[in-house]
Amino acid sequence: MTRPKAPLDEAIHEALAPGTIGAVDSWQFKVFLAIADEDSSGLTDHELNASLKATSGLNNLRARRIGLTNAGLIQLSGEKRSTGTGKAGVYVLSEESKRNFSPNLGVSDIELLSSESQDEAESLLARRTRARARLAMLARQMQRGAAANSIAVENRLDEKDIAASCYLAGTNPSRGQVEVKIDSDGVYISLRFTADEDAQYRTYRQKLKEHSEALAAAMENGTDPENRFGRVFRELGSEDIQDFSEWLVLVSEEPTSSGVYTLHYPPNLLEKIQIAENLNNISRAVFTILRQTEEESTDPILVIIRECLLDESIAKQLVRLTSSATQVLLSGPPGTGKTHIVRQIAKILTQESNILFLQFHPNYSYEDFVEGIRPKLTLSGAIGYELVHGPLRQLSERAAEEPDKGFVLVIDELNRADIPRVFGELLFLLEYRGPGNRIRLPYSGDMFYLPVNLVILATMNSSDRSISTMDAALHRRFRDFRLEPDTEVLRRWLEIRTSRELADDAAERLERLNEALADELDNDHTFGHAALMRADLSEVGFEAIWYESFEPVVRDFFMGNQEAVLRMRETFIGDINDEE
Incomplete structure (x- = not known):
C-alpha cells in the first residue's frame, strides 16, 4: 500500500531554492525540517540525533547539518547547551530561512503572505508558494503535538486555500480533524466533524459528548483568541453556536450533521503569542481526547483500527466479513499481521475464555484435531489405550451446551498441515452446521455436529504454499480475505x-x-x-x-x-x- 509523498513536506521543499538541499525524502531535508520545527529554540547535534533517531547515527546527521550550514539555510545561534559530555552549539534557521520557513507568524508575515498584488521583487506564484510553505511549517506542529503523546496522525493540504487539516491515522476524517488556515485576517484554528451515515458512528459521537468540557479546554488552551464561533450544518440549514459545549452537544446528537468550531487569531494577537506552540498544544490535547473516545468505544471497527493500525476501510471489510461468516481465512505473505488480527477479531466476537488457539504443523492429524485413540500407562504399569477428544470436539461440545454465547477457534498457519487428512469428514460439517446435520465419528461412533455459534478463524502464509494447492473442497468453505504488506x-x-x-x-x-x-x-x-x-x-x-x-x-x-x-x-x- 503506497502513501503519496507527505503533502506538508512537499510544500516546504517546493519553496526551497533548487539545488540547495537534497530530495524531499533525503535525510538532509529531514534535518532541515527538524531544526525549522524548533524555530528560535534550535537543536544541538545530539538533540537532532535523539529527535530523528536515524539509523545512520550522529556522524552522518552531522554531515547533513554541515551541508545545510554551508548552503546558508541554518546557522549557529550563539547559545551552547549541555550534551552530557560537555556543551555544544545550537543550530537554528538562518535569518533568510526564518523569513520563509518559521512556523510562527506576525503582522508583517500575514501582510506579505496574503498580498494579492504582484511587485517587482516577488511574483504572485512565488508568494503563494512561500505562503503554503509557512502554512505547512505551522501545520507540522499538529503532527508534533500528537506525536508527543504517541499518537500517529495524517494530514491533508488544501490545494485551493492556504489551509491544512490533521486527523487520526487510519480513521475517516469525519471522526474529527484539526484544521489551520491563514488569510489576510490572521490565523484560524478549527475543530471539524463531518456527516457520516455509518450507524456505528452514532455511538462514537455520543461518547464524544461526554468529553465536551475537556475538548473545550483543549481548544482554548489558555490563550484567549479574539473571536470564537461554531456552526452546525443540517439538511434544512445551519445554526451558529458560540458556546463550545453547546455546539458539541448539537453535533453529537445527530451523526448525519456536520459542525466546525473556529478560533480566530488576528495579526495583532499573533505578535503577542507563539501560534506554533499554541497549535501544538491544541493538537496534543484534542487528539488525545479523540483517541480516548475511540478506546472507550465498543465499535469493533475502531478496535481493529486501534489495535492493528489498519485503515478504516480495511477494518470495516474485516468486521463485516467475520460478523457474517462462520469460517474465515486470512491469507498473505508472512509478516502481514494475520495472526495478530485474528486474535483481535476473536476478542471482539467473544470473551477470552471462549477462544481456543491452535498452531498447525506438518505432523498434525485428525486424531490430534477431532478425536483419536492414544496410548495410556495404567496403574499396573501396562500400556492401555483410551479415546481422547481433540480441541475441535471439546470446543464444539462447549458451544453446543451454551448456544447463546459465541465461541471462536483460531487456527494459525492452516496450510502447514495435511488439510484433507486433518479435517476428514468434517468438510461436510463446515458447510452444513447445526444439530440437524450430524455425522458419526469413526473412532467413538458418536454423532457429532458443528454448532452455529462456533466461528473458525484461520491464517495461511501464501509464500509457504500457494493457495491454489489448498484442497479446493475445503477452500470454498472458507471466506478468504487477503492481507498484503502495508x-x-x-x-x-x-x-x-x-x-x-x-x-x-x-x-x-x-x-x-x-x-x-x-x-x-x-x-x-x-x-x-x-x-x-x-x-x-x-x-x-x-x-x-x-x-x-x-x-x-x-x-x-x-x-x-x-x-x-x-x-x-x-x-x-x-x-x-x-x-x-
Whole structure:
C-alpha cells in the first residue's frame, strides 16, 4: 500500500531554492525540517540525533547539518547547551530561512503572505508558494503535538486555500480533524466533524459528548483568541453556536450533521503569542481526547483500527466479513499481521475464555484435531489405550451446551498441515452446521455436529504454499480475505515508537524491496510490514536487519542465485549513508 509523498513536506521543499538541499525524502531535508520545527529554540547535534533517531547515527546527521550550514539555510545561534559530555552549539534557521520557513507568524508575515498584488521583487506564484510553505511549517506542529503523546496522525493540504487539516491515522476524517488556515485576517484554528451515515458512528459521537468540557479546554488552551464561533450544518440549514459545549452537544446528537468550531487569531494577537506552540498544544490535547473516545468505544471497527493500525476501510471489510461468516481465512505473505488480527477479531466476537488457539504443523492429524485413540500407562504399569477428544470436539461440545454465547477457534498457519487428512469428514460439517446435520465419528461412533455459534478463524502464509494447492473442497468453505504488506501500518507503528522520519525511511525501503521482488517473482514472495516493526530499529540499522533477517529468506526465494540476492540487497539498503 503506497502513501503519496507527505503533502506538508512537499510544500516546504517546493519553496526551497533548487539545488540547495537534497530530495524531499533525503535525510538532509529531514534535518532541515527538524531544526525549522524548533524555530528560535534550535537543536544541538545530539538533540537532532535523539529527535530523528536515524539509523545512520550522529556522524552522518552531522554531515547533513554541515551541508545545510554551508548552503546558508541554518546557522549557529550563539547559545551552547549541555550534551552530557560537555556543551555544544545550537543550530537554528538562518535569518533568510526564518523569513520563509518559521512556523510562527506576525503582522508583517500575514501582510506579505496574503498580498494579492504582484511587485517587482516577488511574483504572485512565488508568494503563494512561500505562503503554503509557512502554512505547512505551522501545520507540522499538529503532527508534533500528537506525536508527543504517541499518537500517529495524517494530514491533508488544501490545494485551493492556504489551509491544512490533521486527523487520526487510519480513521475517516469525519471522526474529527484539526484544521489551520491563514488569510489576510490572521490565523484560524478549527475543530471539524463531518456527516457520516455509518450507524456505528452514532455511538462514537455520543461518547464524544461526554468529553465536551475537556475538548473545550483543549481548544482554548489558555490563550484567549479574539473571536470564537461554531456552526452546525443540517439538511434544512445551519445554526451558529458560540458556546463550545453547546455546539458539541448539537453535533453529537445527530451523526448525519456536520459542525466546525473556529478560533480566530488576528495579526495583532499573533505578535503577542507563539501560534506554533499554541497549535501544538491544541493538537496534543484534542487528539488525545479523540483517541480516548475511540478506546472507550465498543465499535469493533475502531478496535481493529486501534489495535492493528489498519485503515478504516480495511477494518470495516474485516468486521463485516467475520460478523457474517462462520469460517474465515486470512491469507498473505508472512509478516502481514494475520495472526495478530485474528486474535483481535476473536476478542471482539467473544470473551477470552471462549477462544481456543491452535498452531498447525506438518505432523498434525485428525486424531490430534477431532478425536483419536492414544496410548495410556495404567496403574499396573501396562500400556492401555483410551479415546481422547481433540480441541475441535471439546470446543464444539462447549458451544453446543451454551448456544447463546459465541465461541471462536483460531487456527494459525492452516496450510502447514495435511488439510484433507486433518479435517476428514468434517468438510461436510463446515458447510452444513447445526444439530440437524450430524455425522458419526469413526473412532467413538458418536454423532457429532458443528454448532452455529462456533466461528473458525484461520491464517495461511501464501509464500509457504500457494493457495491454489489448498484442497479446493475445503477452500470454498472458507471466506478468504487477503492481507498484503502495508507500509502505512509500518509507518504508524514506528512513528509512535521512534520518529516520523525513521518511519518514512523504513516504509520507503520496504516498498522498494517488495516492488523489486514482485517484479522478479510474485506478490507472495514479498516481506510483510512486521519485518521492520522494531522499536530498536534506529540502534540496529537497516544493514544489520538485512543480513540477519532478510537475506536468508531472499536467498531461498531465488534458490541461491547470488546475483539476484545482491540486486535485492542494493534495492533495500542502497547508499546506507544517504549522501544527499
